[in-house]
Amino acid sequence: MITWDQFTERLQDRFADLPSIEILLFEVGVIVAGILTYRFLAARIEHVRGHLLLIALGMFLVEFFTGPMWTNQHLGPWAYVYSDVSWILTIGWTVLISLSIYVVDRVLRAKEPWQRYVLFLLIITPVTIVSDGLVRGLGIRESSPETAAAAGSAMFPIIDVPVAGLYYVPVVMTLVYSFYRHWLPAIEPGAVTTGRLPLLNRLLLTTVAVVLFEVVVEPMATNQGFPAWSYVFHDITVIMTGLWVLIVTGSTLAVDRVLHTTDVRLKFAAYLTLITLIAAPIEAWFIQNGYRVYGPSATADFIGLRTVILDLPIEVLAAIPLYLSLVISFVRYWDGSVDRSLGFRAREAGEQARLAPSVAPPVAGQP
Template sequence: MDFFSNLNLGCAVNKVLTTEGMLFDIFVLLATAIFFFVFKRKVKYPLAHFGIILSGVLIFEMFTSPMWDNPHLGAFAYFYKDVSWILSLGWSVMMLSALWIADLIAPKAKELARFGVGLVVMTIAGIIAESVVLALGLRAYAPEVHAALSGIMVANVPLEALYYIPVFSVLIMGFYKYWSFILDGRPAVPIKKGRFVRNFLIVALSVFFFELMIEPMVENRLLPEWSYIYRDISILLTGFWVLLVFVAEALVERFFAAHSLPDRFVMTLLAIAVVATPIEGWLIGHGFRVYGESATRDFVGISMPFSGVPIEVVFAIPLYFALILGLSKFVQLCLDNKR
């Protein structure tokens, strides 16, 4: 099978539209239309705001797609392998709605407090939504995910959803909030110098969230037993990624402080990607990082020259780190600006 055939056909998810899938598609499209009708009256640049949150969702959906299948939504509902733009719309609407509800519940609270309220609202809504798609047969988990599940069900969803959904949401919602600051032109003082410990901890938490999310998809092997802090998440690898993000961010803030926030974001992301990509290739080549069968099955077979990193991973690295960086910078901006 050639590159384009693999890209279009993707994994063997059943895309035949069922009655449940059709009703779900209609519901999401109607909900999106109603939401946007109201949303455009509440914010400036509504399309741009929606585009930011949708971009965050798509980044996650595209590169974690080996962890699950989304069948029976109809062939028109997929744009890449089994990644459904219908589901992406649904997640985007829920996240923006959760943040909006938080603003209504606690209008005078600080930004981070409202963000926390929004995260709680999103977690509740996300668990309900996951329960619905599972019950309708529109969601199935990959073998690697099943192997990581405890088997305990809460509200008809795996127990792990209680942390998966908020972790998934906090990364995307943090990414959105950071870029919404920029989009709305809200005044912000530069990230303050000298807050190394605080900023390091923020980055560490952001990276750990990311590692927790993709843990079933890639296995960290051959590392000292004492370094594993949860399943195969190693403090050595996680610590290295934390250090990489922290140093890249600190250097860019130190030497390019006069540049705009978007410029500094892109500079930091490029610096991370340039270092992380060959290191990921070395880790894969020496057996320290092993991608699961569900992930490698969908690889198109093209690797980056010299590093040997699959092309999917090459693209995933900067995009995933964009979510990490967005959350980290959002929290830092809120603290530095006392929001």
């Protein structure tokens, strides 16, 4: 928790912390790369703005609620959106992700969803690790003490990046990738109606999504006081994981039953609203009874505002729908709720499709 004086002091420090020449060149390079990537994709891909916005939004959601896991510094006061979440870095990650998807969809031309997903991870993981080494080398990014402790001491030589990135990066990119793919029908016309997997499969997918999230946020909050037998990996416990799986699955099923003909965007908002209403008091109870403990790096950024009824830090309340957006998108994409054949569609194909209706079919008996 920080006071108003501490907040203003941080603000003054940020404006006094001007970037070095190397970091300024890095920022210019990222912006130029973003412009060139847009022009490159715009010449080849339909609806490129929508694609890039979806990727950027998914990455921003991850950066927003995982902000306490590291410090992004020395970029200059103009480079930040909230706390140390930087739009410069968001553009950089968007460039890397979009170009990786382009290679998978248009160069390798993978068709099956699982093929595209695996190829994407094989490309983006080493690229992200090397890029992380670059921003660390420039002094832009540092891991929080909790993140460094969770990642361990093993480091990649030369780039000085934790080897733990080999599982952190795929987890984060899986959530971003699924969010992007899930919302593609909003920008790509002609999406087909698809069926959904049986309940057991959805439960399994939700479990995977919740575990992925818990792996990501492990350095931010720990689960304590649960029976020893319930822990499966570090502080991940089947009790809490199972509870969130039941809440997410039950809530989405209830919304689907009541709003089965409603627009997907309104339905998604209903998912987030219902689950947040259920999850917020449970999370507050866990915190107040010592089962969920947020680390110093997370609580240091709490501004002190708390909800009136639940006495829950406002940052925790805000993080719940952000986290759920990624989890629900993952489940809905992989359970068949959306058309998984959509992707980067070649501009030439789109132009041919638009021109086709204007060509009148031949009439019998006429030359």
